[in-house]
Amino acid sequence: MGSYVPSSMEQRDEMLKALGLSSVLELYKDVPEEMLVKGGLDLPEGMSEMGTMRAMSAMAAKNIVFGTVLRGAGSYDHYIPSIVKTVPAKEEFLTAYTPYQAEMSQGVLQSIFEYQTMICQLTGMDVSNASVYDGASAAAEAAAMCRARKRTVTLISAAAHPDVINTVRTYCMGSGTEMRIVPAKGGKTDPEALKEMLTDDVAGFYLQQPNFYGQIEDAEELGAMAHEAGAMFIMGVNPISLGIMKTPAECGADIAVGEGQPLGMPMAYGGPYLGFMATTEKNMRKLPGRIVGETVDSRGERCYVLSLQAREQHIRREKASSNICSNEALCALTASVYMAAMGPDGIADAAAQCLSKAHYLAKQLCTVEGVELVYTGDFFHEFVTTMPEKDKVLKALEDAGILGGLPIEEGVLWCATEKVSKAEMDRAVSIVKEVLE
């Protein structure tokens, strides 16, 4: 019923007539007859806009939106300022293609240039690309950047996000290179094991900071070990934590990557998210994907273009180090607006509140009989506790509109962001107490 074809039936006939044809099917004369779809596709009748809105709203209504979210594990419920939602919804930003024609795409190009700069400001690195798909694929692309002729092995910490490990493994399988997992001990990467595994065929070592269990790793020490062995050091970082935490640059990372979702993107059942990638000046040309550069136009004015394109697949074809083409430009814009709206103080405040609230939640949960921290190291906004009867506890929380921590083998992985209030956390803890006591 619905259609986005604007030409009237009369106009369509006029066009056919101009072509000397009587039916649109005559346009498909090259398609062998036996292959044509007979009797139409098995799809339902089309709908009006009202009907589509009704059907889709009904699906949305089948989901439960929890008012309080104490779960992270790679997707975080932060406060999203209003302006962060409205700017990327602007018609031109939303419906433009990749900025191939610089003369009519300065808005997109400048916004990417600004995004690249802000990612550098946040991570302390020298250069950033225009984004990749998400944090996991960014880690895989970073591993590929490290490979050299005699060094092809990727080491990855067992305390990294399971989806990141599995994605890096898949990309390594593609290129026919090896990934080895560095075991964790006490919720953190085991330095002794790392030392042993840093053989002379290792290209790069990937460390997540804070790691999957929320623990803060001794990144500088582990990075120095990688460097000493001639390997590159990749850090996967949470961008909000960088409001207060030591930057990848300060930790000696060669490449900083991460999941950009916390920078203003909703959880949205897993996407669209944003993979950010930044590196040192020296490794600039190894970065995959689009990069925007500054130049001047024929009138001598400052302007922006897609630059360093000879690295990319459309020129290098099978010799390109990555096949990436479309990235996550609108998510990069979202992240930029978030960072600009929050500013240096806002992002530091968000990080400090995550830290304080997670520690408050941990302290309160541990007042409950049978609940204690599984790992004792420093943590940022996630932590693991033991939890007797965890299914029952989590269900009780859900019934009260609270999405509790993620049940994992070791217990429950909790998260608190700046968005949760003391009252919400107190309520959650009292429910846990009720169930267990």
Place this chain on the structure above:
Amino acid sequence: MKLIFEKSAPGRRSQLLDRCDVEQFELPEKFRRAEKAPLPQLSEIDVDRHYSELNTRVHGVNTSFYPLGSCTMKYNPRVNEEIAALPGFTGIHPLAPEYSVQGCKEVIATAKKYLCEISGMDDMTFQPAAGAHGEFTGVMLIKQYHQSRGDQKRCKIIVPDSAHGTNPATAAMCGFEVVNIASAPDGCVDIEALKAALGDDTAGLMLTNPNPVGLFDENILEITRLVHEAGGLCYYDGANLNAVMGVVRPGDMGFDCTHMNLHKTFSTPHGGGGPGAGAVGCKAFLAPFLPKSALMDEEGHIQVRSFEGNFLIVVRALAYLLTLGKEGVPEASTNAVLNANYLMHQIKGTFEPAFDRICMHEFVLDLGAFKKETGVSALDVAKTLIDYGMHPPTMYFPLIVHEALMLEPTETESKDTLDWAAEVFRKVYELAHQDPEYMHEAPHHAQIGRPDEVLAARKPVVRFRPAE
């Protein structure tokens, strides 16, 4: 225009967050960054005005004609944006318990069912976030298939030389040797060249159909049969699916797996370069090799990104499919093809098509003779079109036509817009004969003049740094 950093003033900010209502926890000194992130300091109105000004320097398909060949720039329906912003979709944690995400599951199952029907495939994943990402996933299916059979000698992927650069780049990322085969002059597969390339080391073939010059390869059944007889599999690059939805299906052409660009064919906005979604469909025998999330689903499968992929893009695509339905889907494709043929016909007589025959959803103009005659290049024409408020067609692709301009009007442009576009092309053609010099300098009324790309590449400045 100023950069956002040049508008920053110390001490400016917006109060967006509540005050912290728990006691402050101090991060140990050794984990703290030395200085706050040097992000710009702005009030909300500064941010708003900055991005509003940037937005005036962007050209979107919803605001004006965008005939960028091979990119399928169709109208992006507004209602789909409203649907994708429903809190019942945006507020869902990917690891929330299954009973609480039944709506998301329904979206995915329904979109999968419809897209499998359109592509003639049996199963599908939405994990890939873009077309090239889908290609990587699809070729990894082929790789796993051969490995699962212990067939280790299949190390080559065949790619026609007219293919998009992502095809050979993908095959290489998956560890295959790329065998480039020359296309026939019309961009179709040269059957003899294909036969010569096939062997017991062939892992598969990557192909678009309609091909990269916008023509349907009528030998497609023979092509896929030959590859299968050699023991290889066939990958359908869905870049040109908008020509054939509801008319002919990749699965019926003999392809084993495919990716579909939801951000092209299924109307989701391109956002200035993503996010997209590259849904990968496959025949049943490849389904066991589809990617899964280690955390959401289970270990032991390939995975190309976290969780389920770009879910809100799937939401938009499903809304589009519900609206179009059984009749609307083929109506979109047949009108895309009608529009392309009509526009080609209206332009003919000035700029000449590279292949003077019925095209599919896009066509290539060959400006070789025109350039010899006037000295005006395809680039000059493209830049002149900007002055008329039209986004230029794709330039210099496919590589097998020199001085190529590739136009794809899509079905969402009316006859009136096509007539206007043809008129603009005629004016530009005349201008080239009257004042070629003027066109070498074009655009004259754009945001900027032609940028110095050589300078940008030789002395890369890829971020702002404050003056010392």
Place this chain on the structure above:
Amino acid sequence: MNFPAELKYSKDHEWVMMDGGVAVIGITDFAQDALGDVVFVNLPQEGDEVGMGEAFGDVESVKAVSDLNSPVSGTVCAVNEAALDSPESLNSDPYGTWLIKVQDLGDTEELMDAEAYKAFCETVA
């Protein structure tokens, strides 16, 4: 177009100057003209082995990349850092901007003298 008489030339448009047991290699005037504005050069490292007819690096212009094929086999004993820093010199002074020096020479491709190379360029132009 310039074809210095003291140099030898390969079919892949590189010039070679034999300096004792060392081959000094660069790209020709014809090559730089065909490439357009060179924006970046990728070169091997000192100590790397190169094989005759194999790529030892590549040159990038804004919209293209071309392999640099070695006319000799041997070991790279020097790399011109100046060419890496200012690739534009490959356009302005192709014969003054060598790329690599190769020693321990094994095979050498059959090379042309200036006269023959000039004729060769006319056939491919």
